[in-house]
Amino acid sequence: MQARGKVYVEGSRPDLRVPFAEVELTGDHQPVRLYDTSGPGSDPSVGLPALRGRWIAERGDVAPVRGAGTPLAGADGRRPTQLAYARAGVVTPEMEFVAIRENVDPELVRAEIAAGRAVLPLNVNHPECEPAIIGKAFLVKVNANIGTSAVSSSVAEEVEKLTWATRWGADTVMDLSTGKRIHETREAIVRNSPVPIGTVPIYQALEKVGGDPVKLSWEVFRETVIEQAEQGVDYMTVHAGVLLPYVPLAVDRVTGIVSRGGSIMAAWCLAHHEENFLYTNFEELCAILARYDVTFSLGDGLRPGSIADANDEAQFAELRTLGELTKIAWAYDVQVMIEGPGHVPMHKIKENVDLQQEWCHEAPFYTLGPLTTDIAPAYDHITSAIGAAMIGMFGTAMLCYVTPKEHLGLPDRDDVKAGVIAYKIAAHAADLAKGHPGAQAWDDALSKARFEFRWEDQFNLSLDPETARSYHDATLPAEPAKTAHFCSMCGPKFCSMKITQELKEYAARGMRDKSAEFVSGGGRVYLPLA
């Protein structure tokens, strides 16, 4: 039985319909509604419908950049950003959408965005996107990285990975393509994505200069950013904090600079002996991003790549600079997230969040893991889910997944699923630890189903119903076993859940009286297998 369907909750206008996954339960049990990232489903050759098309048009603040049918951008110097509206006291349809999605007051959404504590990455050229909010007052989000590399993978495969990742719960997807066909891959991804799409524009800029970091320039980068903004990229990683004087701080590390963007910018800075052009041109970049409502994801180019390098001077020097840049971006009404590590042992995780929140004025933190040990390549979805859950509990707003292939190869479909599931676990564990309203209802519904031997309800409420069902069936495949009041761990005669159900009933009716009845009734606390 597949009992998970999609339902919509309508907002203040008929074109504002917020999707949820609804799990039907057996008997009289109320259905359970879950946050749903899977989108309406698309034909890749057509793309998704423009959910936000009217909302964007109604505001009247954008115009086609090169006449009818060309991409949109802020008209007449206007900044069509969610931050600008939030600051002006306006609750946009996008803000109402996420308020319904998160079951919170729309005013909370507006206030958190206005304060810079949350972002709503929504390029005016990505009307297909279902709004999702990233901030510590809301559910912890998960990002999945996909993308072609010079060595392997195709456009069709990447679109399939996108759909697959959002099916399992990815809240945003980053297209990290390198190699050929970057533009074409991205176009296919954006048009088919119901979730915000992020990129790292320096990768494409580098391709444009033949792969030689020294030949990079502000002009090539700017052109690339505009190209991507016109396609509808919702947030962009920019390594503007890798400053020339910080590069030597990474020299004595065990693993130097492991961020691709960070190492590219470091190479450029050293070769030219000039300050990072992303830093020196940051205000112009802000003005560009403001026109499309592209959100900054200020990259941590000097993040630690090993336990040995965690929380060092290089990392924290860059973080301070990202705090300065945050204020500049905000002055341009541009939304900002801050990227974080990487590899961090557990006892150094909290310091990362505390300093990021302090130095970056509470801008949302967006971390890669962190991995809590380096010894387990092929299992880094687990080494990092530990760190991700903890850093989420401490206030990180979005967790960038790590797949089992991290450090070893490019993730395939199975790896994408494994990474997303591990990170949905981490994010939900963090939501519970933060006491997010309503988060525990999901756990309670599943545990109640488990305790009452409602096997089908337990499966359907699972993060991965198919796998839970198949694991159960591997030991007890028969259909009657799914309604049996026991499982393969204990067997029919010896089930603690069954014993306790009897105990509960028994204790509830008065211990002493029931005791006599219990013994005279045969003294058995389990039922014989039917």
Add this chain to the structure above:
Amino acid sequence: MQARGKVYVEGSRPDLRVPFAEVELTGDHQPVRLYDTSGPGSDPSVGLPALRGRWIAERGDVAPVRGAGTPLAGADGRRPTQLAYARAGVVTPEMEFVAIRENVDPELVRAEIAAGRAVLPLNVNHPECEPAIIGKAFLVKVNANIGTSAVSSSVAEEVEKLTWATRWGADTVMDLSTGKRIHETREAIVRNSPVPIGTVPIYQALEKVGGDPVKLSWEVFRETVIEQAEQGVDYMTVHAGVLLPYVPLAVDRVTGIVSRGGSIMAAWCLAHHEENFLYTNFEELCAILARYDVTFSLGDGLRPGSIADANDEAQFAELRTLGELTKIAWAYDVQVMIEGPGHVPMHKIKENVDLQQEWCHEAPFYTLGPLTTDIAPAYDHITSAIGAAMIGMFGTAMLCYVTPKEHLGLPDRDDVKAGVIAYKIAAHAADLAKGHPGAQAWDDALSKARFEFRWEDQFNLSLDPETARSYHDATLPAEPAKTAHFCSMCGPKFCSMKITQELKEYAARGMRDKSAEFVSGGGRVYLPLA
């Protein structure tokens, strides 16, 4: 290339040889020694050699219970326990063994055991066992549960799971067999185990009374404990803290009593309306365990089985009683561990360790997970690795693994491996966070190999070399790729590790001079693919 071999470090006597796994590295790099639980390897039909045979005999404190060739027990009222020796100021060969294994002072080992802060579970009838110490001053240990159930699995399969679990790093193994052939299964497991074996004797006692908890008695239990102690079981879970007045505290829970042993004893208490016979006969039980040096693992029969039930009155009432029982066991020179939950959201984990340490006088804590959310059946090795790593960091001495089949079925070989690996990750992450001396050397060696593109060294240093190698080869299968200075994530032209290696060399030689040289040399920071 398989470069992991076994080496032995000799102690103060020639029959005291401590095994390590030694990883040979390429070039001039020093080999890396790792803690090794795999044992000397056995022919299941013969069993392992009696490593400790002479050490036990030399102490002259045991004698065969029924004449030559029968099991050993303390002679003439003597208590042949490691705790008794530690208290008497004696460093036994077993203590020296673990001191070498953990690279610490033997006196620290003795002092921690004497104080009750560490245990060395070593039944005098399990001479095959390689000593392993469990205590917060030492490396965090991992237990793997195996065992037949009424529904599935065989003796040979269980011995294979034992060998498989210790190969991947299980420090102890619990045989939780139920159903038929419990004695035979346990005999095969103990005779082939290089690690301490734990059991839950109430399971076998219940089989002896036809599966009816009400028919249990102290006499049947005592007989079962002696039977198992004579076989060589090193530690036993005893649910002596499930007191009659505590049972009603579990009635309003979402998941009642989920511990099998706890529900059995609760059923008995309520049916008879008498106090738990394990509690009322606890002193006699201590006297029995002392004769064989069986360590108590005081079970948490009222542990929470869901997020909703964590840290409640039922759980903590029992924990207080376990603290009382700890003092009684210590008066009999019996070693004690305390079992802990279960299902606990992250923000409630630390309280568990703090209260356990306070109320149980710093006896080692031994926890099942805890699972940090209930929503992911089929992935509970991950939901619980998060909790296990954290509870380990806070001072838990041993982590009982959870496999992907938890709540769904009996673990097979793949599940055992998945559970052990997830828990070795959690334990090592905790060792790093606690700053255990030498723990980070493993991470550093692997990260250095990664940064220097020593692929074979990286694989061989991994927790699971085969899987790491196979994941790499899935994208770049050719042999030359394993010596290539890039990987499939970035491709040959675009590798951050390679770029940084150039940067490091460059920065080290003076930034300004090198800058000119760098640009005049073509300004390329990567090498063309050979």
